[in-house]
Amino acid sequence: MKSFVILLAGLLPLLCSSQYYTSSYKQNVSGDRRSPVGPAYRASSRARERRSRCYSDDDRAQKCVPEFLNAGYNGLIDVSNQCGVARPQEYCLQTGYGSAKECRICDAEVPSLSHPGHHLTDVDHDVNKTWWQSETMMEGIQYPNEVNLTLHLGKAFDITYVRLYFRSPRPESFAIYKRTSTNSVWTPYQFYSATCEDTYGLPESSYLGEDETRALCTSEFSDISPLTGGNVPFSTLENRPSAYTFESSAQLQDWVTATDIRIVLDRPNTFGDEVFGDPKVLRSYFYAVYDFAIGGRCKCNGHASNCVEATGLSGVRSLSCVCEHRTMGPTCNECQPFYNDKPWKRADSTDAYECRACDCNGYSVRCYFNQGLYQKTGHGGHCLDCTANRDGPNCQRCRDNYYEIEGGMCRACNCDEQGSSRLQCGSDGTCACKPGVGGNNCDRCEDDYFDFGSQGCKACGCELSGSYGNEPNCDPHSGVCSCKRNVEGQQCDKCKPGYFNMDDENEFGCTPCFCYGHSSICSSAGRYTK
Ligand SMILES: [Ca+2]
Incomplete structure (x- = not known):
């Protein structure tokens, strides 16, 4: 002794x-x-008091055991x-x-x-x-x-x-x-x-x-x-x-x-x-x-002031920490699913290392801790399964090939795979089209263009003064231009036989020849004036 x-x-x-x-x-x-300190597994009737030991009076997290x-x-x-x-x-x-x-x-x-x-x-x-x-x-x-x-x-x-x-x-x-x-x-x-x-x-x-x-x-x-x-x-x-x-x-x-x-x-x-x-x-x-x-x-790693008895499926009694500071696990040894913005740490007397919620802007309830992200930004929480078509570590942007509209909603760009130079649209939803391609989604040829394909569309080259209404307008498949009545040619660049002087002010495009019955063939003369 x-x-x-x-x-x-x-x-x-x-x-x-x-x-x-x-x-x-x-x-x-x-x-x-004579006896131990008290019943080891004493039932708790003072949950609030015990919780408060893990938080100060002004509600700051503190180490608790x-x-x-x-x-x-x-x-x-x-x-x-x-x-x-x-x-x-x-x-x-x-x-x-x-x-x-x-x-x-x-x-x-x-x-x-x-x-x-x-x-x-x-x-x-x-x-x-x-x-x-x-x-x-x-x-x-x-x-x-x-x-x-x-x-x-x-x-x-x-x-x-x-x-x-x-x-x-x-x-x-x-x-x-x-x-x-x-x-x-x-x-x-x-x-x-x-x-x-x-x-x-x-x-x-x-x-x-x-x-x-x-x-x-x-x-x-x-x-x-x-x-x-x-x-x-x-x-x-x-x-x-x-x-x-x-x-x-x-x-x-x-x-x-x-x-x-x-x-x-x-x-x-x-x-x-x-x-x-x-x-x-x-x-x-x-x-x-x-x-x-x-x-x-x-053992609760400084994150619980209470340990309670529980009976498992096998009927075996065991103890569990009542984890605070947003921790969980048998010894409060990990952060809760949505509290992975900082790495888990054992609490000490200077810092409780309370687990911090991820910032998912309200679009997710799950995240994981990303060390690289934490070192770069001070926030390691990477959100998972963002809703409303959102993406990014904080669900802070629309997912690829979507754009944001009013109220934080994301709408699909729907840019045509063949006609667009990329699938991501601009912030206003407009797609970037390949040459000769038009439409909101780049899904058709522009006027005066034809043969829609992965290279874009080819120019029809319609002659304006020969085209109907003086507007270039061709068949999007064949590329044949739509001509005024007295005009012909794939590109509406020729007067029909018996007509001459193609002119944009002429509704029919060309003027009939007037050869007093001697001929029906004529051509435009340089000195002709109306
Ligand atoms: Ca004894």
């Missing part, structure tokens, strides 16, 4: 300097083993061994080397004599403390047979400490592991052993070096004394220098994250008298633990 007090005294400057710790941490790790609690309280626990399950089993109380031993019965069928795993995470009272207990060395509980205690937290937590409160002597060798998802590997948190090098292949050391996420081995809690009531507190950030700058240390933020905690009990402590094979002595060596506590907060 003395060493425990020294450890805490060493911890206190760290506790006071880091915002990560709270007064409830101190209260818990320093020995309030769920309450600090014993994450293990009433948690789902698996134990790989328990006394008295197959049949009632005898165990003897450890009273020291060579002394007479009082023996008792463990029987899983009799509540008052059973010691199941859930006794590790219940509320203990000063009298009538409950405990979990393994079989004894008589049944083979000895290295290398390990015993596992696995606590499932239901979701990711930011773990501040793990604490074990032993009824048996503390083990000679054991380890704490964590994992960060149901399928991930178990990562060691800490090894405890009087034989670090031999049992775990690690030097006994408190030196971390560069890697602050390395598990260390210590012999500090591996003495057989006290025979009962020994504690083992493991503080996740103790001796890890970046704890002082925890908010900016992604490495340590990962280090404290866990969804499950496992205790692997490798070797019980003994007085060495087990070598004589006395059954009473063998039955006095076993593991027994009153309490397995985990101090921490539901």
